[in-house]
Amino acid sequence: MFPYTRAAIFLPFLVTLTACATFTSNETDKAPYYESSFNDRNRAPASFAPQSVASGPDNTTTIDPLYMRTQADYYFAMGEAYSLEGNSAKALEAFKNTLIYDQESPAVHMRLAAEYLKQGLLSESLTQGEEAAKKDPKNVDAHLLLGGLYSSMKLYPKAMDQYNTVMKLEPKNTEAPLYIGALYSEQKQPDKAVKYFESLAKNPDYTTPHLAWYYIGRVRMEQPEAKYQKGAEEAFKKSLSIKPEFVDSLLSLGAMYTKDKKEEKALAMYREYQKENTPNSRVAEILAQTYIEQGDYEKAYDQLEIIERDSDEPLNVRMKMALILIDQKRFDQAAEKLQEVLKEAPDSDKVRFYLAAVYEETHKNELAVREYKKVPASSTYYGEAVVHTAYILKGMGKLDEAVQTAAEGLKNRQDQPQIYAMYASLLDEKSDYKTASAVLEQGLVKFPENAQLRFYYGTIQDRLGNKSLVVSEMKKVLEIDPNHVQGMNYLAFTWAEMGTQLPEAEKLARKASELEPQDGYVLDTLGWVLYKQSKYSEAVKVLEAAHKYQGTVSVIAEHLGDAYYKQSMVDKAKNMYRKAADLETDKRKVQEIRNKITAIEKQELSSPRMPASVEKPTDKPIAEHAQ
CATH class of the missing domain: 1.25.40.10 (Tetratricopeptide repeat domain)
Structure with a gap:
């Protein structure tokens, strides 16, 4: 399906309809006035009532036509202003008020249709479009609008009627053939669609033939047969020969090459485009992602800079740029980029976490701790933030503060196994083995299949002298994760120290x-x-x-x-x-x-020293020791 067949395509030309609200199909500017229409409970003072005049042989009372025109123009102008501000609700109200003073204006109905369309109210927009066409059957824009609305509602015969009407009214109209081709494409009639697009491409009055070739390429691109694929390629190339900077044809052609496993051909084309034309952010997105996947971060960064300049929402782009700078160990630049993002998104815990990590990497410990501590308990990064904060504080010689940080972290989140592990390791540093054991037992109740928690629990039992429990816990670790190197190593060493299961210990150690x-x-x-x-x-x-x-x-x-x-x-x-x-x-x-x-x-x-070749070693080392 093509985007130009959807209702949205009609919005641009609808928005540009700024015909004077007083333009009507009536032969006279006068509108009949009936006193009863103003008979409400809050009638304005007589001094504010519109000036009436007597005219006609029967002395019929009418409203002053100048007043009617002035009011209609005022509300129409207000509607236009509200529309430009993006306030469709007030624009609709103003255009409805316009109809009170000029009931016969097709232009007002068209503007109402446009505003309803902005809000996605298709049926209301359709009603207004039909009213405009009814009041002015020769209004080409009204028929184009109706064609688009009927098409979006998949009422293809009605849409086709509207476009054919346009062709009768304006035989040289170039929009109607475009939409007719789109309709045929929607209805899976590619040959008929291409026929209309080709007529446009060959029409000397059609100012954008590159679009016609692009549409031909899109139609043929959806047909899997080789001859049509070849036709699609040729169409896109013709489009680009007419307008080399037309990026839609470039991207479609590149997509074809990629699908045919000609990625290098597509990439070469993209690179050439960026070099010969004003760099395009859509092309840059493809190149950036490709370079990232290839690990060529320097080239990816150049493309991300293009995207950043053109993007309305550059935060995600800047985040990618920061991650690339981190990968390249350009930490100072990464920190600057992350700080830029934080200014616009101060509540982003992800950005704050990465900024803290950069500070940690560059040994700016105070700054790192400050940023880690700002990560909220509700964040998915909270557990890691607590662990890193405690680790840094321990390294700074602030063991008590590190313990307090881990304890507070565990109080806030009991669903983060890494916090249990860090808290226990800090208690281990303080030789508080019993409390460490209790913390790990609490963690294992929640995470019985967490191999690392169970491993730490086994090591603490070693500190407490419970060798049999060490062995049983390390075996459980290996049941959970057969390739847990630390568990294998610890169990093998424990058996060696105990002097038991030495062949099995050797297997594990190997x-x-x-x-x-x-x-x-x-x-x-x-x-x-x-x-x-x-x-x-x-x-x-x-x-x-x-x-x-x-x-x-x-x-x-x-x-x-x-x-x-x-x-x-x-x-x-x-x-x-x-x-x-x-x-x-x-x-x-x-x-x-x-x-x-x-x-x-x-x-x-x-004893005199004997040559090593004849000296017999003793059975035990000097002062046998334990690790």
Whole structure:
């Protein structure tokens, strides 16, 4: 279907109908006046009554024609003014008042029809259009209006009659053939439709032949046969040859190429259009989306700038631009763009959240916290805003404030699992394990299938020394999510520490390392499980890889030192222990590590050093430890 067959197409020319309201088909300007028509309960004072005159051989009383004309013109002008302001209700009232003083004016009925059409009142518009045609049968605009209204109501024979009437009244009229072609297209008679459009295209009096070729292309485009598709392509090209900047033909031709999997041809055409003509926002939308999908954000941004300039509602466009700037790590520009959007949409929680995220990324922590805290509890971004706020505050050394933020967030929203997790992790930081456990238990009542909450609950049970509960919870985690790397890793390490289920622990640790081959903690667990099974040579290789990826983690360095010692690589073991001690912040743990170094040095003093090839390792590492 074509947009030009709908009632809306008639609105532009209806709005331009500004004929004088006093134009009528009567031969005289005088209208008969009957005193009874003014006989109401609130009659105006006699001094304000319209001046009457006596005329005719029977001394008939009539209203002064100058007064009638003046009043009609006044109300018509008011109707026009209201219409231009977009106030259809008052425009309708004014035009109805015009009819009181000029009952025979087709122009007034046409203006009423136009205003009713603006409001979507088709039947009322139709009534006024019919009245206009009745009072002035030669009014071409009235017949065109009726044709459009009948067409929109799918009364095609009546619409066709109106357009044929126009053709009889004005044989050279170029609008009627256009609408007749559209009617045939609506009725799935493409050949007849094309016939009328071709007549227009070849008509020297038709000033916009590019439109006729465009319509031919649209008709043929809907016919799947190859010859018609070829005809559609040729029609669009003819349209563009006549008017190269006509974007509708360009987009239709591009749509054909895209449908035929000739995307590059379509894109090349779009790019050429933007280069040779004033850039068009509709073309820019297609190019921008294509560039975004291709990951070419710089080119996408250029097209979005075009859309932003032409858009009546640029907020969504600016948001896309901001996201591209974020992706390109142009954070200062992204913040400026988001601030622009916030000025026009201060209640947009989405925009505020992203602005806060940009501030967080650029370490403007105070600003980030300020914006995160403005995200309302009703927002879908609230849970994440609470988590980020608490995380930033913790990083700023404001742990108590972070705990308070999470507690308040949980009070406002109990349907956000991430808030339970963050609150519990902060309580863990404060060594308040029992409260953390209670918070997670509360969360698991609401979200029993949330793997991450259950994982955190298992880790807290480890803090409380409930190893059996740790194992059972981690198993539940893996039942919910078989590829939960953290769950695999934690369960494998727990079994290694307990010295049980070591073959199963190795399977889990290997699977976790396959999923996360560059995670030093995961590799450390695998190395430690191998160590616990006395597979020291393999353990050294895995733990060296773990230390490579996480070179600043004390426990990994300590594990590697233990493995070196078991392989009689004593100097390497002492060096790794020293590094582990330097990295450790827990004084008690530092002393444990230094005790290992002391034990090795005592052994070296009490017995001569044997070559590594003949030295037998002991069964246990020096000062065996737990992670």
